[in-house]
Amino acid sequence: MKPKPRLSRDLVDPSSRSIQALERRLFLKSSLSLGAITLLSGCNVTDSEAVQRVLWAMSRWNDRAQAALFDPQRLAPTYPESAITRPFPFNAFYTEDEVPEVDPTDYRLELAGAIRDKRPWQLTQLYALPQITQITRHVCVEGWSAIGKWGGVNFRVFLELIGADLTAKYVGFKCADDYYTSIDMATALHPQTLLTLRYADQVLPPRYGFPMKLRIPTKLGFKNPKHIMAIFVTNDYPGGYWEDKGYNWFSGL
Amino acid sequence: MDADSIPVHPTPVRLLHWANAIAMLVMIASGWQIYNASPLFAFRFAKQITLGGWLAAGLQWHFAGMWLLAINGLGWLAYGLVSGHFRRHYLPLAPRSLLRALGDAVHLRLPHQVGVYNPLQRAAYLGVLVIAMLLVASGLAIWKPVQLQELTALFGGYDAARFWHFFAMTALAAFLAIHLTMVALVPRTLLPMITGRARPSRELE
Secondary structure (H helix, E strand, O other), rough: OOOOOOOOOHHHOOOOHHHHHHHHHHHHOOOHHHHHHHOOOHHHHHHHHHHHHHHHHHHHHOOOOOOOOOOOOOOOOOOHHOOOOOOOOOOOOOOOHOOOOOOOOOOEEEEEEEEEOOEEHHHHHHHHHOOEEEEEEEEEEEOEEEEEEEEEHHHHHHHOOEOOOOOOOOEEEEEEEOOOOEHHHHHHOOOOOOOEEEEOOOEEEEEHHOOOEEOOEEOOHHHHOOOOEEEEEEOOOOOOOOOOOOOOOOOOO | OHHHHHHOHHHHHHHHHHHHHHHHHOOOOOHHHHHOOOOOOOOOOOHHHHOOOOOOHHHHHHHHHHHHHHHHHHOOOOOOOOOOOOHHHHHHOOHHHHHHHHHHHHHHOOOOOOOOOHHHHHHHHHHHHHHHHHHHHHHHHHHOOOOHHHHHHOOOOHHHHHHHHHHHHHHHHHHHHHHHHHHOOOOHHHHHHHEEEEEOOOOOO
């Protein structure tokens, strides 16, 4: 007599323990493989065009959020002479031996855009304007910071002097090292934004941006252009050297 | 679904938990990318475990993930306080019971009663809330050292705030390592965080 084959209850009843355990194992296994695939192809997932679009859109959103957070009267902390970082670091997208040499004798600061008086400026004319100094912290987008002493002309005073349209959205800068950047008008008019001609009571040396830089203690370092050759006022978003590569445009502190 | 299973993790807890997991993963991996641009210590994070590929993209991820983390975190606080989740699951927390549970844990006795947090879990989940708040506050202090300069000063200035941010991240990473180790040691806790349900404990193990 043949023994009657006995079907295990486990094999037919879908609610039985072992089948559930099996389903769970399969579920876990597939979740884990999905995770592994995501990790392996991580570059593809995170670099996909759709993801890039979302990240850029979020960066534009963060421009607006930071503009809303920006208090035009809030002053950046200032420091005593003893706090100055010595030596103050050189930083650029090139090495120190590639710093542009600007000849002061035939230098002319060009003005363009929504400005009433676009006559170019000689350095001696700029040196003759009322000068102020301030000791503030320069914060690099990389994370490090350094305290320095800058002197020059209050940028708001200069913009008023040349009859710039102070209701325009942007002020843009073109530099001797082919760097370019732009800032919002609210920051341009901030009381500490400085058309900088001097560093540590000396004429601004080439490595810090001779003949002039714009020192903005309320923005990250890369928003402070050096070797400025031209300034323009506009309502069309001008972008910037690092900004066009993906760094946040507003970059306020 | 088991007929005898009971609900342990309500839907809001599961949604907030997994959204938070994504936010933290993004924030930590992109944060390591940002750290590498100007390391505080004599090491860098391996490229494979960072997010973005270079500093600009790391920053884009960090400041996009920030919103998910913030909105989800506020959602978690609101839910935890209003629903009584914090009060019910995190309290009371007596020091003596905590010490006993700690003793159990080092001997790898990991009692798990479905739906009830043991004293170590309570301490860990309360502690990670404090760490997360420290992480967010020090992050804001680095991000806005002018607009939020009082907060930055509270951390001892901009440079010191970077160290606070780093150590808070380290504490969070330690929490995550223990959290994931516990899930690996008591794997039946994983599925309920997805399905929301678990079989009730038959006895106190």
